[in-house]
Amino acid sequence: MAFYFLSFRALFKKLTVTSYISPFAKIYHKRNVSVGNRFDIKSGSSISGKCFKCEDMVSIGHGCHLFGDISIGSHVRLAPNTCLISDYYGIKKGLIIFSQPGVSKGRIVIGSDVWIGANCVVLSGVEIGNGAVIGAGSVVTKDIPCYAIAVGNPAAPIKYRE
Ligand SMILES: CC(C)(COP(=O)(O)OP(=O)(O)OC[C@H]1O[C@@H](n2cnc3c(N)ncnc32)[C@H](O)[C@@H]1OP(=O)(O)O)[C@@H](O)C(=O)NCCC(=O)NCCS
Numbered sequence: 001m002a003f004y005f006l007s008f009r010a011l012f013k014k015l016t017v018t019s020y021i022s023p024f025a026k027i028y029h030k031r032n033v034s035v036g037n038r039f040d041i042k043s044g045s046s047i048s049g050k051c052f053k054c055e056d057m058v059s060i061g062h063g064c065h066l067f068g069d070i071s072i073g074s075h076v077r078l079a080p081n082t083c084l085i086s087d088y089y090g091i092k093k094g095l096i097i098f099s100q101p102g103v104s105k106g107r108i109v110i111g112s113d114v115w116i117g118a119n120c121v122v123l124s125g126v127e128i129g130n131g132a133v134i135g136a137g138s139v140v141t142k143d144i145p146c147y148a149i150a151v152g153n154p155a156a157p158i159k160y161r162e
Helices: 002-011
Strands: 048-054 058-060 065-072 076-078 083-085 109-110 119-123 146-150 156-159
Touching: 083 109, 109 119
Parallel strands: 048 065, 058 076, 065 083, 065 109, 083 119
Antiparallel strands: 146 156
């Protein structure tokens, strides 16, 4: 187990001893990954793409997939089966979709003290403000203001945390 941890530590830009990485989580491009204290990622999850960074106390639930350019604040929890996807295939007519270069509307930025419910999808270029809550099963296509409780597809605020 110690060897398992040390092998990750050597490869990550930053990984502290208080972190937990499930042996059944996949982390690709480890040099692009930087995490804070008490980072935890559960089984069946993956991180890949050009840049992933997060601050302290970030917890990634089972079966989450984080792809592309992603920045997350501190005290953030992603419930199971949530996907953050900042890159996708080009969809111009005339070229096979999968032969087109990747497209992105930009980095996904998630503030601090954010809870994202189960089975959510957060798309490219979206910013979720500090303190926001995203309801289970939501698809976040646009920015969510700080402290909003947002639900649905597309996700929109229904109220604010008091
Ligand atoms: C977003 C959430 C926190 C809101 O909880 P709440 O403040 O108690 O909200 P309410 O239950 O009072 O719902 C308010 C309205 O939003 C709707 N709503 C709540 N959650 C919703 C969701 N995820 N998607 C769509 N609509 C939702 C309710 O139906 C209700 O609609 P109405 O006013 O027309 O009756 C909660 O519904 C939720 O989705 N929690 C995530 C659970 C989860 O994924 N847990 C994983 C374990 S870590």
